[in-house]
Amino acid sequence: MPLPTVNLDDRRFDDILDEARRLIPQFCPEWTDHNPSDPGMAILEVFAWMTDLLLYRVNQVPDKLLIAFLDLIGVQLAPPRAAQAPVTFYLSAPQDTPLAIAAGTEVATLRTEVNEATVFSTERAGVIRPPRLSGLYTANTLAQVRLGGEGDTAGVRHDLAQLGLPGYRFPIFQPQPQPGDALFVQLDADHSEHVLALTFGVELAGGAGVNPQHPPYVWEVWQGGVSRWAPCDVEYDGTHAFNISGELILRLPTMREGSFFDQRGYWLRCRLTNEQMHAGYKVSPDLETLRVDARGITVPARHATVVTNELLGQSSGAPGQRFTLLHGPVLHLDPDRDLIEVVTPEGDASLYTPVADFSMSSPLDRHFTFDTSSREVAFAPSILQPDGSVYRFGTVPPQGAAIRMRRYQYGGGAGGNVPARSLTVLKSSLPYVARVTNHAPAAGGRNGQQLEDAVQRVPQLLRTRTRAVTADDYEHLAAQVSGVARARCITPNMAAPGQTYPGQIRALTVPPGQVTVALLPQVSLDDLIALDDPSTDPLSPMTGRIAPERLTLSAELRAAVQEELDLRRPVGTTLDLRAPQYVWVSVTATVRTAHGASRPVREDVRRRAMQVLYSYLNPFTGGPDGKGWPFGRTLTLSELYGLLRGVPGLEVVEDVQVVLTEPGQSDSRETITGSLPLPPQAIIVSDVHHVRVDH
Structure with missing residues (x-):
């Protein structure tokens, strides 16, 4: 529950006016007319109103203090976000040689008397190749x-x-x-x-x-x-x-x-x-x-204007120098491309890369920070140590060196969400390019964050993310490691007491002082394999099943998660990182189409039914919300009936059977009746499904 609000003074207008009336006989006994029409009472009401305003301000935290508090915990206003849109360049005539569209090519909307042109820049180069x-x-x-x-x-x-x-x-x-x-x-x-x-x-x-x-x-x-x-x-x-x-x-x-x-x-x-x-x-x-x-060719573009080689000034050689960019609002800097070039009077050049802060910078690092709201570039400061030495949080540009911003982008905002076919103006002519347009509307543009929005983010920032205490903390921090799709922290009270599970499924016992986290490794689409069913169409889109070896938790991924959580877990707890318990299921369904349906129609229904089964019973795309089968969620036969009933062209679902399997073991099979309960660490994965279509 939220903390109660503390009122430094809870008196209001009526309270102040009543208190002033009670003091009249004590300080002005000759004043006997206390009616509202009396001029003295009118003066008291004015002063009571002014005092009420002062008390209201006392009970409010001034904005300046609020901003100072946010700065102390590292909250910064998010910069504007640039809208993106695919932009298509059309040739005036077919060419016999490849034609390149350079990255950073600018296109814009038509400028009118009331609206300025909205400029977009291509994010990468494109090459129009003559086809053979x-x-x-x-x-x-x-x-x-x-x-x-x-x-x-x-x-x-x-x-x-x-x-x-x-x-x-x-x-x-x-x-x-x-x-x-x-x-x-x-x-x-x-x-x-x-x-x-x-x-x-x-x-x-x-x-x-x-x-x-x-x-x-x-x-x-x-x-x-x-x-x-x-x-x-x-x-x-x-x-x-x-x-x-x-x-x-x-x-x-x-x-x-x-x-x-x-x-x-x-x-x-x-x-x-x-x-x-x-x-x-x-x-x-x-x-x-x-x-x-x-x-022609289509390349991605974003609502931004590219500035290159902007001269910021000359270095004084002092730590903590600051320079201001000319244009804004500046979009988020790319650490690979948005660099600062420092050239000494002797002609030696060096590059400085952007960082969020200097806390991890060593004296030899060439780093700078950037404030999107003020457009200020700051170089490394230095701090005097107790022993009299000076510690520098990075290399300072030498005195007299020219400081130049090699590249940055400004723009963004909700104004970049332009409709389709509005980006029709080339800012500079391109050889053999006749016209340009966007066939899809631009989306994703957002204005810079306001102070009120930053205040709403503070509870989430302070709640966790720098330490692991609750189960949600462990799950969130583990999922931030590259290669982890989802994580589930198992607590002792998760499993229902007395619950039994079919086959080899067992509830996990978590001893005191131990934190157990089940890690689902990320699997790419290329890791899905098609069915070894000659009756399926190998050329049509279909969802494949996941190869069992792709779900193995590698030692490298386990070590990466262990290192991340060791920095944040409380002293005295031990970590047990393991793969989820995969429950492989094979569904056999008998369905019926309308009477007289042709063989291609029946084959299409069968293929669609197979696709929805593999998509639904999937740890990455399955479940009711399509975000992956939830850990520990029970599977029921009734939901499979409803799932298949929604396949276009299918009229009746006659029978559905769910069998527990083990990949590569044909003798390990158990038929499920009614429902399939799962313990908290278990997750459903599709084995080979079979769909029979009658008519």
């Missing part, structure tokens, strides 16, 4: 069988040498198109974030039977890992779903090299979907010519 077509293939993604590698498939290869010759053409999909048919386009180089123009020459009305406004296909690029294929943004489709010859413009996401059809390259595909079979192709359109050009 390496291969064209047609295959059905639902009928393919994995041959090996990350995505080797069987399909029809088309002859690029004859493409464009008179009389040569081939069907883009199968002659009788089916869901899953795809045209694979192989590129020889990485065209991540590029704007590509594909110019198709097709037979007139070759795509009869489809709605040109809603074509029954999607364009995707290969991204590898678990995400596999990612959709592209279709900016313009002049082919009207392959009904006429025309140009198709795509904005590609990030690409990764992959292997298909025994060929390595960067892959783009056009895949028929199930959603519009009522308006699907009757026959496949025929392709006669295809040309691929690069029309």
Whole structure:
């Protein structure tokens, strides 16, 4: 509960006025008219009102003292945060050579009579590469069988040498198109974030039977890992779903090299979907010519103006020198790029890096601090020691040296959250670049923190984070170590008394004086493995299961957490760091689709059901909130029924069985009925699931 407020003087207006009235007979016995209309009473009311104001101020902590208290505990106002947006640069014409867009290129909104231009700067360089077509293939993604590698498939290869010759053409999909048919386009180089123009020459009305406004296909690029294929943004489709010859413009996401059809390259595909079979192709359109050009590139930009090589002044050689930057508000300094260059009169140059404070700086460190609110740069101070020596908290720039800020950014604020298609002005001309725009709105901009906001952060700052006392302290500090996804501190009273668990699951006993922390190591998406099920689609997005060896708590990670907690735990406590108890479950479900559903539809339902099971029963993405299966949370069969019932296209969930398994041990299996309770240190992980679809 909050501490009670102490009133130095709790008297108010009425109390002061009553006290003054009681003193009248003592000091002014001749004053007998105490009515409110008496001029003397009016004067008393005025003085009572003024005294009440003074008492109110006495009971308040002055803002100056509050700021001093915040400064003593190290609270600083957070600088403004810059909005970010993807910015697309478009070429005036396709180029035969790569074209670079430099980092720090500035784009802005249109300046008006009432609004200044909002300036954004690109965060990294981009290179527009001319694409080269390496291969064209047609295959059905639902009928393919994995041959090996990350995505080797069987399909029809088309002859690029004859493409464009008179009389040569081939069907883009199968002659009788089916869901899953795809045209694979192989590129020889990485065209991540590029704007590509594909110019198709097709037979007139070759795509009869489809709605040109809603074509029954999607364009995707290969991204590898678990995400596999990612959709592209279709900016313009002049082919009207392959009904006429025309140009198709795509904005590609990030690409990764992959292997298909025994060929390595960067892959783009056009895949028929199930959603519009009522308006699907009757026959496949025929392709006669295809040309691929690069029309632009998308790079991230932030609401900031970049300043380079700003001269701050000359060094006096004294410790604790301060200099002020010209522009503000200044965004957070990047310790790798936002450096100060000090050049002596002899021409020797050295670099100084920013730090939060000088507490950990040695006399030889070239450090400086920066105050975002005042824009002040401060160099290392020195302190006189009791023995008469002087301790310096860093190297001081030599006398007469020129001090120059090599780079910093200013801007930010909520004004940078501009809408889509508003960043259309190039601050400086770029060769062969015709225009620029942002297809998505800018987001993330925030004004600098106010004093009232900093006061609200004080309880959280003082509550913990520098010492480990409570279970929440241990969990928070352990999770700050790189490589730890989540942590759970086990206390003696967590397990329910008398609770029994199935299989080899047991509650953990914590002896007095010991702190036990279960550490869940971080697992990347690349560590997920696909199912060894030949009926699954190896080319479609699906969630894989986690390899058991990836969940092992390494000795290096354990030592890193031990070192972090040893600095903050109370003397006399011992630490027991261990991996969670992984409870591997395998779900077997029987579901039913609508009567008469086609095989591709049933396969799609089965794949979606598998995906939701692997996502839900997952220590990183599972659980009701999608943030990972909670430690010690009970799994019930009823929630799995409800989970599967939400799969699109699924009509009835007939049966669900949950089996406890051990990876690599086929004889260790126990069927769960009703619910699966877990002890506090346990967490659920998916083994191999099976879904059977009836109709």
